[in-house]
Amino acid sequence: MMQVKPSKKKFLLVAGETSGDLYGALLIEALRKSFPEAVFLGVGGSRMAAAGQIQLYELSKLAVVGLVEVIKNLAEIRKIFKELLHCAIVEKPDCVILIDYPGFNLRFASKLRKELPTTKIVYYISPQVWAWNSQRAARFHQLFDLMVVIFPFEKPWFEKNAPTLRVEWVGHPLLDRLLPNPLPNSQFSSNKIALLPGSRRMEIIRHLPILYQVAWKMVMKNQDYEFLWIAPNEELIELGLAHLGEKHLPEWLKIQIGYPLSHVSRCRLAILASGSVSLECAILGVPQIVIYKTNPLTYQVGKRLVKVPFLSIVNVLASEQIVPEFVQDNAHPDRIVPIALRLMEDEELRTWMKKRMKEVIDSLGSTGASQKTSNLIVDLLNEEKKEQPLHLRS
Secondary structure (H helix, E strand, O other): OOOOOOOOOEEEEEEOOHHHHHHHHHHHHHHHHHOOOOEEEEEEOHHHHHOOOEEEEEHHHOOOOOHHHHHHOHHHHHHHHHHHHHHHHHHOOOEEEEEOOHHHHHHHHHHHHHHOOOOEEEEEOOOOHHHHOHHHHHHHHHHOOEEEEOOOOHHHHHHHHOOOOOEEEOOOHHHHHHOOOOOOOOOOOOOEEEEEOOOOHHHHHHHHHHHHHHHHHHHHHOOOOEEEEEEOOHHHHHHHHHHHOOOOOOOOEEEEEOOOHHHHOOOOEEEEEOOHHHHHHHHHOOOEEEEEOOOHHHHHHHHHHOOOOOOOHHHHHHOOOOOOEEEHHHOOHHHHHHHHHHHHHOHHHHHHHHHHHHHHHHOOOOOOHHHHHHHHHHHHHHOOOOOOOHHHOO
């Protein structure tokens, strides 16, 4: 096990999803300004590794979603959980930063708090308990020294439902990446459509065949349309091709490997799996259609737990449906294609959607979320040691 000089700050970060990998990398870069010699270790992806984190595990080991999918991977997840907890106990980090991924991170925080009661624990990108399990928030003050939220309604929600929890709203980290350096429109295409089936294996398996059929049916209506399938890595592309059963893709479908923003910005429409990419498209002003399909059992359980009427975070923030959603059995090509064609051709509808998406983005606050979060963590670590942590007070 690696040993770090006592004078160096040590951070343990856990991100279990592609979006968390980006947010974690931005936060590491911000923290290095205050702690140039700090050591970062934990679970993340290629971006956190590039930012200098020592990877104990690659996030692909944890990137599963849904009840059935988690059960299938339970042995591997438990193994990682146990070994990561052991690492934390041995390394004794100055601060543990948990990034989204509540199914794993909430349990990890609970165990960690028992083993290292004085270690600072920060939850960055708070669990969406406002959508599915508000009762859990009541004990968060026992687990976390700081909860950092990214949506404006979350701080008042936590203040009401977890009044003893320290909560700070910093804005959304995606604004750091997009707003300061807007992407050029010089290569914008009036007939190109982005397909983003997701970043997890099961999302590719369930969504890509649907999107492929949507694309094929649209090309039958207009042969000028071009489609761009954007995937995080080659492994997911190989998986997708295997499930499509296609040895050679048609001329109208191209593949792009890598972070999607610069490519999506050149498209007239994006058809995507629900997730943070929906917000990214809204920031870029690209009209979108959101789909999602999961295991039937997972869907039935989730439908009974989730308390918000929308799946897309853009619609949740707007409190109304701005972008079309096609979920589970409704995620059928014959239902999606007419809406997609209209969004390609109806300028009035496109203008309305862009305007409403901009209003949602404007509500997210200013840029600087990563630096604000770093400043909060610096302040937390600089608090007088004699002050007893909140979770230990009677």
